[in-house]
Amino acid sequence: MNAERLMTALLLVCGLIFLVVVIPAQVEEVDYGRIGPGTLPRAIAIIVVLAAGIQLLCSRERVLIVPLVVLRSFVFVSLIVVSVYLMSLVGFEYIAPLLALGVMLLIGERRWYWLVSGCLIIPISSWLIVEQALNRVLP
Amino acid sequence: MPELSVILAGLSDAFTLTNILFVLCGIIVGQFVGAMPGIGPVMTMAIAIPFTFVLNPLPAIGFLVGVNKGGLIGGAIPAILINTPGTPDAAATALDGHPLSKKGKPLKAMKMALFSSVTGDTFSDIVLICIAAPLAVIALKMGPVEIFALMVFAFAVISGLIGSSxxxxxxxxxxxxxxxxxxxxxxxxxxxxxxxxFDLYDGFPISSVAIGSxxxxxxxxxxxxxxxxxxPAVTIPRDQPVEDRNVSWREYWACRFTLLRGASIGTFIGAIPGMGSTAAAFMSYASTKQASKDPEAFGKGDLRGIAATESANSSVAGADFIPLLTLGLPGSASAALLISAFLVQGIQPGPLLFAEQGQLIYGLFGAMVIANICNLFCGLFGLRLWxxxxxxxxxxxxxxxxxxCVIGVYLSTGGVFGVYVMLLFACIGLGMNAMGYPVVVFIITFFLxxxxxxxxxxxLTILKGDWTNLINHPIALILLILSVGVVYWLGIVNRSPEPDL
Known part of the structure; x- marks a missing residue:
């Protein structure tokens, strides 16, 4: 089984879980009106299950998953999540330059002048414009 | 149809200094980001939307229209100079633009792209201005059943046309x-x-979903x-003869039929949800080559090749508004983002727009004309810089x-929760792109x-819960049958043969 079929199978299972577990638990049913709160989500989940089933049986596609790219994507997402969390604790003006620096270092930027300008210009100018000039709050 | 006073009031709104400046800013930003491979107008529009919340509707939408139109010209620059399209729709431009650049005429190639783009864009804007209001009048005659069937049909078309399956x-x-x-x-x-x-009581924030995915x-x-x-750094020689760096009127006029064909193809394709500007550019290129007396000249730096692709891909920008303004159906990612900009400004796109917001719509048409003029002059003066x-x-x-992105989402949603939602949808978008699921279709249906x-x-209320009553709504019935037919035709009959695993 290739990655394409594996993911489609996963999607099919997710659709079934949604139909059987999530919708009954997360949608409050009412007994009036032509269309209930669960009507559309249930119909959509059925469409997803059917379409994923057909895709699983008939798919001739092949997707290329490069593990290193997946790993690097995970690292970048984690870096952003941690940065946003730290921004809410420490403040945007301290963490945003570090986020920019981290991103630039991770993609292989080593020229010091670009590193300095990259981690100062946008983060600090945004902070100055939004918080100081426009008086709007940043994390 | 709106009254003449409404049309004139809208146009006068468009030609205010504030609005012209915002459109000009949008054009400059669009050409700037379009010239950078990797950051296209769609990404820029997504990032810019939260920053337009504080503006009035016309400057906000005028700015976004400027970004979109400017990006179409900017995208051709790296395609011509380094054979790396700044936007997907500029890929066809590289076919003749890059060979012409390699012949030592990069400025000529870029200027031809600029003139063709502005010509195609203006053509489609004129078509939009002429047919949008009459189409909206027809659309207003449709009831909820027909609108529902039309949405199903649009979803079927875009599901079939965008993406791999x-x-x-x-x-x-x-x-x-x-x-x-x-x-x-x-x-x-x-x-x-x-x-x-509890933050989810209002649903997922539009800006978080759009920017994230x-x-x-x-x-x-x-x-x-x-x-x-x-x-690599690109340098454009300064001491070239005039005929190598400029496009003469004779050369432009010689491409008039190519430009007209490209603009017509782009306008037609742009009016169909889901087809997109890349398809228009390649179709126009292929048809121009086929109609040419010397098809062997194409691919070697022929000005007609650039004219065909750029006039077609740019004319999609105006035609995209036809289903958006008349039916409220976006046909592309940029149109979906514009619909989100309308929604955050409290405006529901659709046929009622012409009756309820006629002044804004004609202001928007005026802004589109201004954008074309700005596009031409910014392009002429900025090509070397871009x-x-x-x-x-x-x-x-x-x-x-x-x-x-973080700042924009934080400001528009008013908290860190929106930023986390944005990151969630970024992961979803990554997964969808990796597995070949079209994010544009997801975004369009999310907004609608x-x-x-x-x-x-x-x-269901009108049909009294009985779908057999659809027989009393023949247009809706035809649209629903067509939807099934479209899915069958695009999914089964028209499926390209691929090797079995």
């Missing part, structure tokens, strides 16, 4: 509708899929594949874009989800 398109469309159902149910106001997060996912994908490579941007370090560009559910409820 119709089933993946259907799954993406269904997922968009599912995400749109999060929050309070429109009919009974009961909460759905809240999972204990269209911009941040793309930024992360680019970052994950980037390994510190530096693009060419230098090609070698700008991507490290700064992408880290800055990422921070702007609440309206879709509302018209489904209204339709």
């Amino acid at each position: 119709v089933m993946k398109g259907i799954i993406a469309a269904a997922f968009g509708l599912l995400c749109a159902s999060v929050g309070l149910d429109p009919e009974h106001s009961t909460p759905r899929f809240i999972f204990g997060f 269209l911009a941040v996912s793309e930024i992360i994908a680019r970052l994950a594949m980037m390994r510190g490579e530096v693009r 060419a230098k941007l090609i070698s700008a370090p991507e490290s700064i560009v992408f880290s800055s874009a990422l921070i702007l 989800g609440p309206r879709f559910e509302l018209s489904l409820g209204q339709s």
Whole structure:
């Protein structure tokens, strides 16, 4: 089984879980009106299950998953999540330059002048414009 | 049809200094980012939308229209100079633009692209201005049942046309509708899929979903594949003879039929939801080559090749507005983002726009004309500058874009929760792109989800819960049958043969 079929199978299972577990638990049913709160989500989940089933049986596609790219994507997402969390604790003006620096270092930027300008210009100018000039709050 | 006074009031709104400046800013930003491979107008529009919340509707939408139109011209510059299209629709421009550049005429190639782009864009804008209002009058005659059937038909078309397979398109469309159902149910106001997060009572924030799935996912994908490579610097020689750096009137006029064909193809394709400007550019190129007496000249730096592709891909920008303004159906990612800009300004796109917001719509038409003029002059004066941007370090560009996304979403949603939602949809967008599920279809159905559910409820009430009553609504019935036919034709009959695993 290739990655394409594996993911489609996963999607099919997710659709079934949604139909059987999530919708009954997360949608409050009412007994009036032509269309209930669960009507559309249930119909959509059925469409997803059917379409994923057909895709699983008939798919001739092949997707290329490069593990290193997946790993690097995970690292970048984690870096952003941690940065946003730290921004809410420490403040945007301290963490945003570090986020920019981290991103630039991770993609292989080593020229010091670009590193300095990259981690100062946008983060600090945004902070100055939004918080100081426009008086709007940043994390 | 709006009265003449409304049309004139709208046009006078468009030609105010504030509005002209915002359109001009949009054009400059669009050409600037279009010239950088990797950051296209769609990503820029997604990032810019939260910053337009504070503006009045016309400058806000005028700015976004400027970004979109400017990006179409900017995207041709790296395609011509380094054979790397700044936007997907400029890929066809590289076929003749880059060989002409290699012959030592980069400025001539870029100017031809600029003139063709502005010509195609202006053509489609004129078509839009002429037919949008009459089409909206026809659309107003449709009831909820017909509108529901039309949405189903549009979903079927875009699911089939965008992406690698119709089933993946259907799954993406269904997922968009599912995400749109999060929050309070429109009919009974009961909460759905809240999972204990009270912030979800209003559903997923539009800006978080748009920026996360269209911009941040793309930024992360680019970052994950980037390994510190530096693009070559491009220099355009200054001491060239006039005929090598300028496009003469004779050369432009010789391409008039090519331009007209390209603009017509682009306008027609742009009016169909889901087809997109890349398809228009390649179709125009192929038809021009086929109609030519010397097809062997194409691919070797022929001006007609550039004229064909650029006039077609740019004319899609204006034609995209035809289904958007008349039916409220976006046909592309940029149109979907414009619909979100309308929604955040409290305006519901659709046929009623001409009756309720006629002044704004004619102001928008005026802004589009201004954008074309600005596009021409900014392009003429800025081509050399934009060419230098090609070698700008991507490290700064992408880290800055990422921070702007965080700021934009935080400001528009008013908290960190919106930023986390944006990151969730960035991951979803990454996964969808990796597995070949069209994110554009997801975004379009997500934006139209609440309206879709509302018209489904209204339709069921009108049909008294009995679908056999559809027989009394022949147009809706035909549209629903056509939807099934489209899915069958695009999914089964028209499926290209691929090797079995």
